[in-house]
Amino acid sequence: MSVYLARRFVSLTLSLIVASFVVFFLLEIVPGDPASFMLGLNATPEAAANLRQALGLEGPPIERYFVWVLGLLQGEFGISYAYKVPVADLVADRLWVSLPLAIYALTLSTLIAFPVGIIAAAKRNSPADLGIMGATQLGVAVPNFWFAMLLVLFFAVTLRWFSAGGFPGWDEGFWISMKALTLPAIALALPQASILARVMRSSLLDTLSEDYVRSARAKGLSRRQALWRHALRNALIPVLTIIGLQFSFLLAGAIIIENVFFLPGLGRLVFQAITSRDLIVVKSVVMILVFAVILVTFIVDITYAIADPRLRRAR
Incomplete structure (x- = not known):
């Protein structure tokens, strides 16, 4: 029984890791810039760049992936762009x-x-x-x-x-x-x-x-x-x-x-x-x-x- 459950636990843990990778990078390739969307059509490139930096959208995707996963493990999901609350x-x-x-x-x-x-x-x-x-x-x-x-x-x-x-x-x-x-x-x-x-x-x-x-x-x-x-x-x-x-x-x-x-x-x-x-x-x-x-x-x-x-x- 313990061996069976251990094998199932390992399998489900690997599934969770793969799912996190797929979810993050699928949303990375979605067209559109959240910062530009939030600021509107009249936003300047400098304002959009500053907002992206404040939202943590700058940097290599793989680095942001590990930061996001580490936050999930610690119960830190980030701040909502639209609601401005955790x-x-x-x-x-x-x-x-x-x-x-x-x-x-x-x-x-x-x-x-x-x-x-x-x-x-x-x-x-x-x-x-x-x-x-x-x-x-x-x-x-x-x-x-x-x-x-x-x-x-x-x-x-x-x-x-x-x-x-x-x-x-x-x-x-x-x-x-x-x-x-x-x-x-x-x-x-x-x-x-x-x-x-x-x-x-x-x-x-x-x-x-x-x-x-x-x-x-x-x-x-x-x-x-x-x-x-x-x-x-x-x-x-x-x-x-x-x-x-x-x-x-x-x-x-x-x-x-x-x-x-x-x-x-x-x-x-x-x-x-x-x-x-x-x-x-x-x-x-x-x-x-x-x-x-x-x-x-x-x-x-x-x-x-x-x-x-x-x-x-x-x-």
Whole structure:
């Protein structure tokens, strides 16, 4: 187990190093000068040069790369060009919106998908299975931003149960803040739940056709007993993979939903930073999201080893 985890840790660390290199140098070749953008069209070359020096944009790229990485390791993300505040403060404020939203949406998605996928697998080719597969196909096909607008029209405009957007802040109370995140979480969760339910059904059906499950059935276990005692745990490996990918997507890819509901999250921060050429914010936020993806991948790998003892014994 320790050897397996050590190898995964080394692999993920190398992935993080490569990702930092790619993120930095891709943004280096993006056309446009942040200093000129900030000063406007009438800026003199001398003023632009002075601002570039103040922002730390002068010097060889490889030197600035190592300065940037060292700052990341020390928790120093630099100063935002546009907001004139430390990037760490911006990220901290926005993370307390995006992270609870991602966890909320992933929890809803899992709670919906697991029983739905198990029921569909247990009642294969029945009307319930066909109805579930049809509903999940619709959930995959419908864009989440369109579904978000339907939720706003029905629950916010017509019924007035929720607000149409905005975030009051955690200082206003936990339940008030969670209520503000409910519609965005549902809009994010339902398409992901459709994908996860289909993967759960497919994985369970594949596992139920394995020899050891047929042997268990031959010894007298019913289909339901074989599913719960033997098939379910072994079917979790691809499901855990999808859950890990979904959390990464929900944390990093909720830009459209955050803009629909006017949520001050990381996705909206990146969008605003790109439009204002605030590259230090873009680089820092993207690296934080990359780190979150790699950390989730590492946690999923640990879960693999717990769910499948063969991985713990593998050399």
